[in-house]
Amino acid sequence: xxxxxxxPGSKLEPDEPLKCPVHLTDSAYAGQVKDDRxxxxxxxxxxxxxxYVGGMRDGVFHGHGILHLPNGGKFEAMWENGKAxxxxxxxxxxxxxxxxxxxxxxQRNMGGSYTFADGLHYCEQEWPYCDGFDRRFYSEAxxxxxxxxxxxxxxxxxxxxxxxxxxDCGDGFYDPERRVVLDYSGRFLRNADTDEHDWIVRTxxxxxxx
Numbered sequence: 001x002x003x004x005x006x007x008p009g010s011k012l013e014p015d016e017p018l019k020c021p022v023h024l025t026d027s028a029y030a031g032q033v034k035d036d037r038x039x040x041x042x043x044x045x046x047x048x049x050x051x052y053v054g055g056m057r058d059g060v061f062h063g064h065g066i067l068h069l070p071n072g073g074k075f076e077a078m079w080e081n082g083k084a085x086x087x088x089x090x091x092x093x094x095x096x097x098x099x100x101x102x103x104x105x106x107q108r109n110m111g112g113s114y115t116f117a118d119g120l121h122y123c124e125q126e127w128p129y130c131d132g133f134d135r136r137f138y139s140e141a142x143x144x145x146x147x148x149x150x151x152x153x154x155x156x157x158x159x160x161x162x163x164x165x166x167x168d169c170g171d172g173f174y175d176p177e178r179r180v181v182l183d184y185s186g187r188f189l190r191n192a193d194t195d196e197h198d199w200i201v202r203t204x205x206x207x208x209x210x
Contacts, residue, residue, distance in 0.1 A: 031056065049187075055079065071171035071183060072117025084112040117171070118155055154205065160184065162207030169200045176201060 031042015038044070038056040045051045054065020060082035067075040077084035114122040120129060120138040128134065129141075136145065137155040146152060153159045160168055167174040172183040179197055181189045192200065 057081070070187065071189065073115060073171075075112055075114050077112030086111065159205070162205060164207045164209065166207050167200050167204040168207075169204050173207075174200050174204070 026047035028045045029038055029042055031038060031044075032040025033042075034040070037059040039058065040056060041054065042056050043051060043053045044056075044061075049070040051068045052061060052065055053068065054061065055063020057063070058081075061079040062081060063079060065077065065079050067077075069075070075084070078086040116122065116138075118138055119142075129138065130136070134141075137152055139155050139157060140146075140152060154168070162168045163173055165176070167176065169181060172181045172189050174181050174192060174197075176197065179192045181192055183189050
């Protein structure tokens with residue numbers, strides 16, 4: 001199924017959005033409506049800060065749309081009556097790992113495509129990123145390795161300064177005392193459960209004194 005980007009004349013943003021606050025859920029909608037329901041193309045912003053931009057029908061996501069998350073990631077899919085049902089292979093264009101995805105693996109992931117904030121596409125099956133044979137960060141796969149003696153510590157280069165006693169967990173800083181993850185600008189993202197706490201403390205970079 002082709003995405004809206006591949007169809008001439010299609011677009012995600014409405015020409016003249018109509019603003020319709022959704023008071024019951026503290027969400028907001030700006031876009032086209034029909035019979036007082038979301039219909040056409042619009043932008044729906046959740047109370048959490050996540051934003052969907054794309055097609056609507058009878059009050060739910062329908063057609064090509066992208067869900068933008070507060071951490072900078074995004075989920076792109078073809079939607080049918082509110083459910084992600086498919087996406088074409090064009091969405092993986094430009095990814096240095098795309099040629100390593102088998103057609104079978106892509107088909108198993110066609111419910112949608114998640115892209116991390118740095119541009120890395122996630123593939124649920126047969127994902128070649130950072131496996132036992134290739135330990136490069138995504139930025140190294142895109143731009144090449146640095147000379148010997150100047151290896152990267154993180155995907156971000158130079159690495160972020162981690163607050164003392166906290167951990168850089170990839171989408172923000174984790175405070176193990178409060179078990180809270182804040183994004184890099186200091187906004188609340190989530191509370192960590194026991195599994196995530198153990199994983200972060202075991203694997204992530206910690207802020208320490210020099």
